[in-house]
Amino acid sequence: MKKISLYMSLALAGLFMTACHEDFDDWAQPQSFAEPTAISISGLTASALGTDIDLNTDAETVKVLNLSQATLPEGTILESLRMEITPDGTDGSTTYILKALSSTEGTFSRAELQHAVVDFFGPRPTARKMAAHVLLDGVVNGQAALINAGDIVLSLIPKAPVIASAYYLIGGPNDWQESAVKKMLKFQHSGKDVYEDPVFTIIFDASEGDTWFAIGDDESCDAIAAGDWTKLFGIVGGDSETKSGSLDYRYNLGGDNSFKVAAGAKKIKVVINMLDRTFEVTPVSISDAYYLIGGPGNWDNSKNQKFTHSDKDVFDDPVFTYVFEGSGSDMWFAFGDDEAIDAVGENVWNKLFGTTGASEDLSGTFKRRYDLDGDHSFHVDGTAKFYRFSANMLTGEYTITPLNFAEYIWEAGVNNSWGADAQPLYCADGNGTYTGFFYAQDADWSDGMGAFKFTGAFNDWNQGNYGSGTSTDEGGTLINSNESGNLLATPGFYRAEVNLADMTYKLTRINGIGIIGPAQPGGWDTDTDMTYNPETRAWEATVTLAADELKFRANDAWDINWGGELNNLTQNGANLKVEKAGKYFIQFFPLCETKSYATITAVD
DSSP: OOOEEESSOOOHHHHOOOOOOSOOSOTTSOOOOOOOOOBOOTTOEEEEOSSOEEOOSSOSEEEOEEEEOTTOOTTOEEEEEEEEEEETTOSSOOEEEEEOSBTTTTEEEHHHHHHHHHHHHOSOOSOEEEEEEEEEEEEETTEEEEEEEEEEEEEEEOOOOOOOSOEEEEETTSOHHHHHHHTOEEOBOOSSOTTTOOEEEEEEEOOSSOEEEEEEEHHHHHHHHTTOOTTSEEETTSOTTOSEEEEEEHHHHTSOOOEEEOTTOSEEEEEEETTTTEEEEEEEOOOSOEEEEETTSOSSSOOOSBOBOOSSOTTTSOEEEEEEEOOSSOEEEEEEEHHHHHHHTTTOOTTSEEESSOTTOSEEEEEEGGGSSSOOOEEEOSOSSEEEEEEETTTTEEEEEEEOOOSEEEEEEGGGTTTTSOOEEEOSSSSSEEEEEEEEOBOTTTTTOEEEEEEEETTEEEEEEEEESSOBTTEEEEEESTTOBOEEEOSEEEEEEEETTTTEEEEEEEOOEEEEETTSTTEEEEEEEOEEETTTTEEEEEEEEOSSEEEEEETTSSSSEEEEETTEEEETOOOEEOOSOEEEEEEEEOOOTTTOEEEEEEOO
16 A cells, blocks of 8 residues: 655545535435546646756746646636656655645645655755656536546656765865875765765874865866866855864855864864765864773772773774673763863763763764763663773774673684684683684795684684784784684794783794603703694603603793693693603693693603
């Protein structure tokens, strides 16, 4: 069934009267009248104009059709011209009924036509075909009638600004002429149809002093190359330091109306909406530290929930992260820098950051509360084991990730046929920090580097594919994506510490593992060195042992050592006991806690 949206109220039963040829016995009984059947009258026909109807006008009325009335019977009265319109060639669409402003001239409301065509097709200023069934009310030969004036096809162009596929920053930190000719700073865009997503964004370095700039598209830039600067966009109203407002072409503004950001900003963010021609300019400054307030902690100025951050410059890495434990029930929180948290101590709360969307949104954008219409705190239901809150202080975007960490993750690389054999890392307390040991083995295609990744499940990349954000012999950052690159390290044996809460990993190179203790010849002073066998993935040695104690340790030091039981060797575990002196072949498999073990086999 069609859904009919009415711009007018039609009380057809009250408008149409039919000739009565019957006598009614009881006029008090309610009567029902069928909707009149539309009749056609020779000589009364609607016709389209034959040209595209451009709705990009300030006129309130638009002529849409012509109505032929030359041969109508004398005394014919016509009124209430209207159209039932739908997209041409489409069945089952919403039908709009539009009433003419002048039945004789065929004029309609431009605003109503605009609303209908945009509702059907969107605002792209392209000619759109609309099927229209034309009706009138009238009196013909003394009788009221519903008149069918025929079907026509209209071609309507909605009023909307032309949106280019690309926009550029002109001036700013660069020479104005050169930045236009070379199009050096391009706005970012989602890649969607520009009428579905008309928002373009750029973040750029500020100048040392005041930063002046304008905005242009390809046509603007090409015009500048020819000496014409009037096609750039400037600020409506002329106040160069306005942080938000409307855009228009310079040739409509009567001046350059350029943008200005006063000296002091390190970077500048500009967002433009080219459908409604608006802009927002934000000087960007990033603090060295940010703190969560609320959530698992108190709403106070204690600063005891500090975000983690890499050791890079905050503009090179603007992402700050905080991981907190779920409470099992609703949790509300905000965040702020030192200034904002200190202000809380003075009962000033509007310097905190809040979400621009709904509190329950797990991703979106944020602003200072003083730029929002309320506190806009963030909210999670608290049912996950942990939550990771990440804020990009350059783009103003955040992500909340519920984390339910498994007990193990797995290394997969050249060393174990990319996960075909188990190479586990263990998380002891469910907080997302995993530790294990593996050999980074090179391949022919890896330029002599050991190549590997981490995955969330044994031999299953669908449960997590943790690859390279940054990658060095010391570790780096992780990206969970099937598109992420391999992690690389100089070939060798490593202890890996992976933190899936903040998506980082750390590598400690194991230059050697030895047997230490009075059961071996060097006592507690000198190790018996073992050799790593990549085929068995074990450290191996053949050694003569006394009936005494021993342990395993790495790098001739006690920072990393194993003891306990042979079938479950643990860090800093108790000394192992050799019951009988003799010559032994020892294999040690330092996988991870709960899975490390060794075998000691007598040799004849």
